[in-house]
């Protein structure tokens with residue numbers, strides 16, 4: 001009888017290999033928390049917050065329960081609420097707009113640029129009304145939005161900036177770390193993110209003492225001192241067990257982001273010249289962290305089905321721009337309002353991307369994509 005050796009399956013992300021890199025630190029840390037029964041706001045939360053603030057080059061970080069809460073509480077902490085409006089790019093995960101809506105503020109959507117699919121800063125000013133108070137640029141797919149233009153538009157229209165950094169842990173722009181432009185920036189530590197927990201988690205970074213103080217009250221029932229509740233808040237604390245995982249993984253983040261950059265460069269080479277395929281571009285000045293490697297292809301849905309049939313787990317981020325979702329139908333936007341995002345939504349295809357992707361796996365992805373094209 002002959003033994004058939006099949007190649008290991010390609011996964012979209014590889015959380016098992018990431019865990020193997022940090023297994024010992026994580027297991028020792030979890031054991032420490034369990035032994036101490038320090039489950040809520042234990043010392044590991046404060047230790048991770050200090051480490052995350054230092055990594056981002058900001059004065060403060062506050063852990064929260066997830067990335068959506070991070071954005072909502074960051075907006076609330078800078079004073080956004082009912083009666084205000086916030087500008088959000090329509091080409092993002094729905095949580096960017098959902099966080100705004102949950103503060104009670106209105107959502108003003110804008111299109112993206114055709115090359116990088118990031119917020120089109122030229123559209124910010126025209127989208128504002130007298131009630132617009134802030135803009136929420138999204139550092140989509142792992143690269144920073146064009147923040148000089150966003151900041152200029154914000155200054156011209158009197159807007160605050162709060163960054164959606166959920167996909168860009170460690171990304172830099174002209175040397176500045178993500179989170180350097182806004183009054184606050186919100187991160188998600190959803191497991192598949194560049195820095196991911198073993199469940200939900202999130203954080204806000206800021207340089208402002210008042211903002212972090214407001215945030216710490218908001219995340220803990222409006223309280224900074226036990227059983228004193230001068231304001232209403234939420235229960236949105238970062239779980240201590242997740243803080244242990246994040247602390248262990250943070251030590252690897254630069255190395256993993258570097259591995260993602262190598263994988264992206266390999267895809268660039270392997271896919272170069274494939275007919276009709278548009279490769280992802282990096283905005284000048286950006287150090288990309290490749291949360292996602294997003295190509296654009298003709299007949300995307302057929303191509304995606306063919307990839308899946310050949311064992312390549314590709315995805316779409318995101319199939320429906322926010323203005324066309326049922327959740328935001330009430331905003332009154334319709335098809336044709338944001339043509340760049342709408343055209344992109346029909347073409348985008350995210351290929352497997354994670355720090356442990358091997359050359360052999362990437363070659364298989366490239367072959368499968370070549371075969372899947374019309």
Ligand SMILES: Cc1ncc(COP(=O)(O)O)c(C=O)c1O
Pocket residue numbers: 066067068069092093095096138164166167187188189190200201202
């Ligand atoms: C751009 C963006 N913003 C916000 C979020 C929300 O983060 P979470 O899923 O942790 O609530 C995500 C997560 O997927 C995201 O990709």
